[in-house]
Amino acid sequence: xxxxxxxxxxxxxxxxxxxxxxxxxxxxxxxxxxxxxxxxxxxxxxxxxxxxxxxxxxxxxxxxxxxxxxxxxxxxxxxxxxxxxxxxxxxxxxxxxxxxxxxxxxxxxxxxx
Amino acid sequence: xxxxxxxxxxxxxxxxxxxxxxxxxxxxxxxxxxxxxxxxxxxxxxxxxxxxxxxxxxxxxxxxxxxxxxxxxxxxxxxxxxxxxxxxxxxxxxxxxxxxxxxxxxxxxxxx
Numbered sequence: 001x002x003x004x005x006x007x008x009x010x011x012x013x014x015x016x017x018x019x020x021x022x023x024x025x026x027x028x029x030x031x032x033x034x035x036x037x038x039x040x041x042x043x044x045x046x047x048x049x050x051x052x053x054x055x056x057x058x059x060x061x062x063x064x065x066x067x068x069x070x071x072x073x074x075x076x077x078x079x080x081x082x083x084x085x086x087x088x089x090x091x092x093x094x095x096x097x098x099x100x101x102x103x104x105x106x107x108x109x110x111x112x113x
Numbered sequence: 114x115x116x117x118x119x120x121x122x123x124x125x126x127x128x129x130x131x132x133x134x135x136x137x138x139x140x141x142x143x144x145x146x147x148x149x150x151x152x153x154x155x156x157x158x159x160x161x162x163x164x165x166x167x168x169x170x171x172x173x174x175x176x177x178x179x180x181x182x183x184x185x186x187x188x189x190x191x192x193x194x195x196x197x198x199x200x201x202x203x204x205x206x207x208x209x210x211x212x213x214x215x216x217x218x219x220x221x222x223x224x225x
Contacts, residue, residue: 033213042117042201042215043157056210062216098211099145104156 004105018080023096035091118218132189136202
């Protein structure tokens, strides 16, 4: 069974530029998550989807971050414009439900110059 | 008080020894708990989940949960150098919405 797929794996951009990350969850997993992980920290939730509905986006900086999950499968996370402080690893995860185990993709390492 | 607390380490153990990793959490009503292993430069990998008080064993790994003490631990028996990684404790909490809250991780070093 294929795991969570993310792309790109690495991205380097200048500040104020836009950037987008893509995620394809494990087949059959209705719940999809986007996390941000800084060095030496655990992942922090940005947004959770149940099918195509954003259930919890309370930690998503909505002035510059947006996300979508059309058709309840793939998801895209966008930052526009990027700031220096956005440099981090962006992780996508999926699960069969909120109480169930989450499985992570390989992540996208973003560097903002 | 942090929601999920772990000692950052490093925890150093010799090969073949038992490594004991500990985690405390703040939400008394949490019902699901997870341990993830994260190698440097890689994403977290699920190694154990536990939902009930007591012990759960899977190969060389044992997760222990004590809800009354709000404490969850991970034991790694016969530690190997390949177990050297950061171990993240994660707890499902109700913070308005249900969400998985991670500790900062404990770095484990297993020396040959």
